[in-house]
Amino acid sequence: MTDSVALLLKELRLPAFHRHYQSLWETAIEKNWSHTDYLAALCEYELSDRYQRRTQKWLREARLAANKTFSALDQSGFSRPCNAALAKLQQDSDWAHHADNVLLIGPSGTGKTHIANALGHQLTEQGVRCKLFPAIALVQHLQQAKRDLDLMTAMTRLDKYRVIIIDDIGYVKKTDAETQVLFEFIAHRYESGSLIVTANQPFSEWDQIFPDSMMTVAAVDRLIHHATIIELEGESYRRQQQLKQAGKSKK
Numbered sequence: 001m002t003d004s005v006a007l008l009l010k011e012l013r014l015p016a017f018h019r020h021y022q023s024l025w026e027t028a029i030e031k032n033w034s035h036t037d038y039l040a041a042l043c044e045y046e047l048s049d050r051y052q053r054r055t056q057k058w059l060r061e062a063r064l065a066a067n068k069t070f071s072a073l074d075q076s077g078f079s080r081p082c083n084a085a086l087a088k089l090q091q092d093s094d095w096a097h098h099a100d101n102v103l104l105i106g107p108s109g110t111g112k113t114h115i116a117n118a119l120g121h122q123l124t125e126q127g128v129r130c131k132l133f134p135a136i137a138l139v140q141h142l143q144q145a146k147r148d149l150d151l152m153t154a155m156t157r158l159d160k161y162r163v164i165i166i167d168d169i170g171y172v173k174k175t176d177a178e179t180q181v182l183f184e185f186i187a188h189r190y191e192s193g194s195l196i197v198t199a200n201q202p203f204s205e206w207d208q209i210f211p212d213s214m215m216t217v218a219a220v221d222r223l224i225h226h227a228t229i230i231e232l233e234g235e236s237y238r239r240q241q242q243l244k245q246a247g248k249s250k251k
Contacts, residue, residue, distance in 0.1 A: 016049035017042050055125055062130045068117035078111070078232065085230050089119060095194065096128050096163050101223055102196045105203070106232030112198040115230070116165050119196055123163055131158070132165040135172050135182075142181035151181065155188045164189065165196040172209055179210045183219050190222040197223065 009018040021042060028038040070090065075083050089095065089102065102119065104112040120130040133141075145154035158164060172178050189195055201208060203220050210216040 014046055016046040020045045051127075054127075058124045058129055059121070062120055062124055063132045064120045064124075064130070065113075065117045068114045069121045070118040073111070073114055073118055082230055082232060085228055086115065089228060090122060093123060093126050093128060095228065096123055099189075099191050099194050099226065101194055101227040103223060103227050103229045104196070104198045104232065105229065106200070108200050110232035112232060113167055115232075116167060116196045116198050120163070120165055128162045129160060130163040130165065131161040132167060135166050135169045138164075138166060138185070139172050139178045139182050142185055143177060146177075146181055151184065155185055159193060161193070163194045163196060165198075167198050168200070169197050170200045170209060174208060174211060176211055179215065183210065183215055186219050186222055191226070195223065 005021065006018055009015075009021070024038060024041055024045075027033070028041075033041075075086065078086075095102070102116075104115055106112055117132065120132055123130050142151060142154060145151045169182075172182055186195070199206075203224075206220055207213055207216045210219060
């Protein structure tokens, strides 16, 4: 009988049921559980197992840096408005379900990429599917799709990710081919999926990314319409962390 139950659970793809049904049955007898209590406990194990497997799968495909989480982020050097905005984003992930954006603007080394990765980690653990792209890699992917006359299909495939992280958008080369597909992607995601974008340049300098002012205005307008804008400033975050680590090693 036990073998047949195990086979049935395997066919039904209920691995947590398979692992725990015998030990839980012993617990159920010992604690005088009802059949409903026993079944509910098995379901809880199965749901927890599926959550863990799904989260691990989504984290792998998201391509997030493993060490760039909020627990590893030193926010002591950030401004009060910056920390307030980050706290709000962490407390409520509704923005990702409403196709709102997060724009992280500031000089190189101030923590933009770490924050973007940390948001990705948190969202994934909350059941929001994310994907991180260095901006150049995303543009190259879209350019190849356009050359293959498959751009719309490529952009639609990315719709399965509720949040797309575009890291270092300012490094995209200012050529018609690159900026055109980037603009088309921003327009495609507008009010349908969230973007987290990091940029070294303030919006006033985004004409260095797009070839003409009209495209620049149109891209910025779509990005900021439903967005949390976080401006980071001051000394390089990476430099601060290096100095702190050096100080600790001397003690």
